[in-house]
Each structure stands twice: as structure tokens, then as C-alpha cells.
Amino acid sequence: MKSNIGNTRNTVWKSMAAIALVGTLAACNDGSDNPLPAGATVNVSPLNKSFDVVENADEAGNCFIDENSYIDQYITISVVNGQGSPIGQADLAVSADFGANTFSGYPVMALYDDRNGNGVIDGPEELVTDANDPLFRTRTAEYTGERMLILRMNLSCAYRGSVNVMSDGFTGTGDFVVRAEAAQ
């Protein structure tokens, strides 16, 4: 099934500006119960990743979403103190740009929690950025200070988005890019 996301690049970039504002407001009140020490850092791995695709575009340059064109990318969030030691049980609030709960167009980015631990996405019950979902709240693991999620990125059209993590006012970001490659 194909659906026209009706995007000009202007539309996409205006939407991203609105998302950035929401992120800033949310950072003021992330509801964290577990304060982090000074010098702590919140990391998203990979820090950045890009994919080159031939866009699913018509001759006029309009790009169309193919819902079946995507890649699943493992994301590891980690929180460490100033000495680089892991901080377990750190409160995390996680969002993705262009998720269904942060973006009004087709959600080209979606975060999944591998709840049954089999390493892959098992349908909508593992989706944590559905249209009605609040900001996804979770914690780092006790000893590793890490939390793994799976990011599903649609590969139909070019965009640049981030996975954003907040923990007690500290923030971490991973940048994910789909770049348009010239058609052969």
C-alpha cells in the first residue's frame, strides 16, 4: 500500500522545528525520580547512522511512502557517571522525531521495545511510539546502565531525524538519516 505523504522539503523542516520546541518543553519536566550525579552523560549508540536510498519518487519529484520499505536498527541507550561507570535504574524518557506520537504525517521513524526478548520486532504490541502513546518512559538496567530499543526507519524518502533521550534533565541524541541517491 502506498500513501502520499505530500511532503515538500519545506513541510518536513517546518514539522521538525515544531518537534524541537516540544522536546524543549518536555525537558523542563521529565518527571525523573532518580537524580543523576553532576558530570553524568546520556548516550545513544549509534550516535549517527545514514542510509543511501533511491527515493520512491515520481517524475515531478514527489516522494511516496512504501510502508514495506524499512530497516530495523538496534539502539542502545546508556547512562554513565563522570568516571564512565554505568548508572543503573536511571529514568529515561525516549522519543523519536517523525514517530506517530510526535509527527502528524506518516511515521517514518518508530521505536519498538523488544518485550519478549527475541531480538526482533513482533508487531504492534512492541511499538512504543504509536499515535496515542505518551513519551516512552523506561529505566536503564541495574548493572549495565543500558537500555536497548529497536528503531524502525522507513526507507522510501529522504529525511533526517533523531532519537531523543532525557534523564533527570540530561539529554542524549542519536541522528539517523535517509539520504537520496540519484536513480541509475
Ligand SMILES: [Ca+2]
Ligand atoms: Ca520481539
